[in-house]
Amino acid sequence: MSKADLHHGDDALIAAQRLAEWTSRAPELEEDVALANIALDLLGQARMFLSRAGDEDQLAYLRTDREFTNVQLVELPNGDFGHTILRLLFFSVYQQQLFASMRGDEIADKAAKEVAYHVDHARMWTLRLGDGTEESHGRMQRALDELWPFTHELFEGNDLRAGWLSVVEPILAEATLTRPEDGWAPTGGRSGVHTQHLSYLLAEMQVLHRAHPGARW
Amino acid sequence: MTRGEYEAVAAVPDPEIPTVTIEDLGILRDVEVEGSRVVVTITPTYSGCPAMDTIRTDIRRALPGRDVEVRTVLSPAWTTDWITDAGREKLAKARIAPPWRSDQRLSAPPGTLMLSISVRCPNCGSPDTTELSRFGSTACKSLWRCRACGDPFDHFKAI
Structure with missing residues (x-):
C-alpha cells in the first residue's frame, strides 16, 4: 500500500467531511452549493486515492482514529465561516502545489483542474472578508492566528512550503491580514496522532456502515 | 468496434x-x-x-x-473541449450556456483558471450577463444571471 496515496486520500476525505457539515448551514444559498460542490470534488479525490491504496470502504469506514493519517488541519472543527474559508485556502493551495509536483500521475492531473476552482473560491472570500468590515477583518485575523500553526504539518516530508508561501502570503497581504510568526507546530497526524475532534467526526461518518455492514441504497 | x-x-x-x-x-x-x-x-x-x-x-x-x-479511465483528464458540436447545440437548446473552448479563452498558465470575458445568455442572446456563483446545481456548472432579460441560467464551466 502506498503511504502517499493513503495520506492524500485521508486528507481529502476528512476535509470533505468537514466541508459537508456546512450543507444547509452556509451564510447564503450560493455558498451552500459551492461548499457542497467542493466537498464532492474532495470526496471524489479521496475515493480515487483510497481505491489505489486498497479497499476504499474498508479504509474509510473501518479504521480507527489512530489509523487515519490525515493532517490535523483538516480535522479541526469548522469554526466560523472565516475559519472554514482560511482552512480551504491553506489546504487547496497545498493541494495545488502537491498535484503540480505529481504531474503525470493520473489522479493528480485530474484533481488539479478542480483544485484551481477551490483556490480561487477561497482566495476571493479571503480578500472580501479580510479587507471587509472591522468585524469580518477581526474574525479572519483570529482564524489566521489559530490555524497558522497547523499549516506546518502539511509540509512534513516534502519541499512544497516555499511555493505555498509564495501563493498564500500575497493573498493574506492583499486581504490586509497579518501573517503570524512561525512558532508552535503541532504534528502527529501522519502517524495517527490526532486531536480529539477526529474521533467525533469518524463516529458520525462511520456509524451507518458499522451498524449495517455492506448496506446499499 | x-x-x-x-x-x-x-x-x-x-x-x-x-x-x-x-x-x-x-x-x-x-x-x-x-x-x-x-x-x-x-x-x-x-x-x-x-x-x-x-x-x-x-x-x-x-x-x-x-x-x-x-x-x-482518468487519463487523459476530461476537458470540456471534448463536448461535441452536437452536444454544445443541445446544451444551448436546453438553455445551458455551453463552455468556452480552450482556444477561445485567454491563455493561462497551467493550474490557474481560464476565465471567459462574458457568457451569452442562452435565453435572449445578450452578452450582458453576470456570474452569481462559480458553483451551480452540479459540479460541472456555474450559475449566471442575464442583466438584459433578468433570467438566471446555468453555464457549463470550462475545465
Whole structure:
C-alpha cells in the first residue's frame, strides 16, 4: 500500500467531511452549493486515492482514529465561516502545489483542474472578508492566528512550503491580514496522532456502515 | 468496434443533464467488442461526479443480454473541449450556456483558471450577463444571471 496515496486520500476525505457539515448551514444559498460542490470534488479525490491504496470502504469506514493519517488541519472543527474559508485556502493551495509536483500521475492531473476552482473560491472570500468590515477583518485575523500553526504539518516530508508561501502570503497581504510568526507546530497526524475532534467526526461518518455492514441504497 | 454496440452505448443520456448523451459530453471514450463481451471505457467529468454509478448501470441496460464490462479511465483528464458540436447545440437548446473552448479563452498558465470575458445568455442572446456563483446545481456548472432579460441560467464551466 502506498503511504502517499493513503495520506492524500485521508486528507481529502476528512476535509470533505468537514466541508459537508456546512450543507444547509452556509451564510447564503450560493455558498451552500459551492461548499457542497467542493466537498464532492474532495470526496471524489479521496475515493480515487483510497481505491489505489486498497479497499476504499474498508479504509474509510473501518479504521480507527489512530489509523487515519490525515493532517490535523483538516480535522479541526469548522469554526466560523472565516475559519472554514482560511482552512480551504491553506489546504487547496497545498493541494495545488502537491498535484503540480505529481504531474503525470493520473489522479493528480485530474484533481488539479478542480483544485484551481477551490483556490480561487477561497482566495476571493479571503480578500472580501479580510479587507471587509472591522468585524469580518477581526474574525479572519483570529482564524489566521489559530490555524497558522497547523499549516506546518502539511509540509512534513516534502519541499512544497516555499511555493505555498509564495501563493498564500500575497493573498493574506492583499486581504490586509497579518501573517503570524512561525512558532508552535503541532504534528502527529501522519502517524495517527490526532486531536480529539477526529474521533467525533469518524463516529458520525462511520456509524451507518458499522451498524449495517455492506448496506446499499 | 461494432457499430451497433457503439450506437447503443453512445445514446445513453447523461443522468443529470438528460438532454445530452454521454457521447455528446465526451464521457464515452471507447467501445470494444471481444466475442460476446463488450468493454466500454468511460471517464468522469469531475472526480466526485455522483452520476458515474448511474451511467455504468445505464450502459449495462443499453446492452441487454450482453456481458458488459465498464472501465473507468482518468487519463487523459476530461476537458470540456471534448463536448461535441452536437452536444454544445443541445446544451444551448436546453438553455445551458455551453463552455468556452480552450482556444477561445485567454491563455493561462497551467493550474490557474481560464476565465471567459462574458457568457451569452442562452435565453435572449445578450452578452450582458453576470456570474452569481462559480458553483451551480452540479459540479460541472456555474450559475449566471442575464442583466438584459433578468433570467438566471446555468453555464457549463470550462475545465
